[in-house]
Amino acid sequence: MKNIFLTLIILFSIASCQKKEVIPQNVNELQEQKNTLKIQIDSLSEQLKIIDTALSKLDTSKKLQVVTVLPAKHGIFKHYIEIQGTVKADKNIEIRPEIGGTVRTIYVKEGQQVFKGQILVQLDDATIRNSITQLNTQLALATTTFERQERLWKQKIGSEMQFLQAKAQKENFQNNLASLRTQARKMKIIAPFSGVVDEIFPKNGELTSPQMPVVRLLNLTKVYVEAEVTEAYLQAIKIGTEANVFFPSIDKEINSKISQIGNYINPNNRSFKTRINLLNKDKLIKVNLLANLKILDFKANGIIIPSTLVQQDQNGDDYVFAIEAVNGDRTVVKKLIDTGKEYNNEVFITDGLTENDTLINTGARLVKAGDVVEITTK
16 A cells, blocks of 8 residues: 555656646647657556556455346246137037927926937927828828738739839838928937037927027037137147147136147138147036137257346347456456247347356346446345
8 A cells, every 4th residue: 555655646746747847839849748748648547557456456445236146047948829719619509400390399498418319399290290190091001902912913813003003102101101200300309419508599389490590509528729820830830739728717727739730821811720629527618718828839958048138239239247257356247149039038048158157137237348246145
């Protein structure tokens, strides 16, 4: 410290002496004096730097910028695309009658569990049943007539034409009867699969037609989520790609995989359909429920850091600040990096960092390269 103060006294003495010197009027002398002063200034600047460095080492009261640090993490980075989809079910139909008629009996109620083949609604088939009764009587007579003609024909009695006419009449009645019975079956609305009756549209006594739905039948044991994905992800998304499905309305999350990918690009929005099959044992997932999808489109192993640490310089280059030991001090070092995809406030680093690097976290925006800092864990 004595040497430092002595040097300062000498510098002040030189400066004081020069203030008292008489400025010459000759150009050459002035130029010579200017050159001398420049040399002295350069010399003083060098000495001032030396003094500043010595003072910084001896001044224990000097406050350093306090920062927190974290290590560059090495791990698996995943990037997801986030889209919306809707729930659908293969077994979700509106049953319509094949033949129009008046509703005679409704055997089920809305919300009722039914089984495949169970009769749901009976339409009025009185006319058809009467016709069947009449045809049965005619068929019985035609059958008896045919059998007699057949016995006579085998005995070579009567003409072949009589035998053929009796046979044709019997078969005609049989065909008509089969047709009426088919129509009678169509007057019964039958469940094509097991499920739940979601809605019954007509009431007893109302007239229905093939254009009008009678019953909506659902089976929600197996459902699927359908969504449209832009064609830019055609190469990234395959059958079996990891997917996460979240239903915000029921606060339910399911990890699944892509089950099917459409082969048709919609020309209106340049997208293709994806399907995710789901088991729905508790029946909480309903048809047309909205779902938020996260579909994996990038996965890699490497350095991952918080995206808030990445800064950009005036040249447009990305960089982070790290800590390195220089002459025993914790010194700030600027590291240029190449960044990849960013997701969930994390960024994948393709080049510029290793897992041995210590990065400045809190305080990264308040320091510059070359600063000596103090590290805190708070």
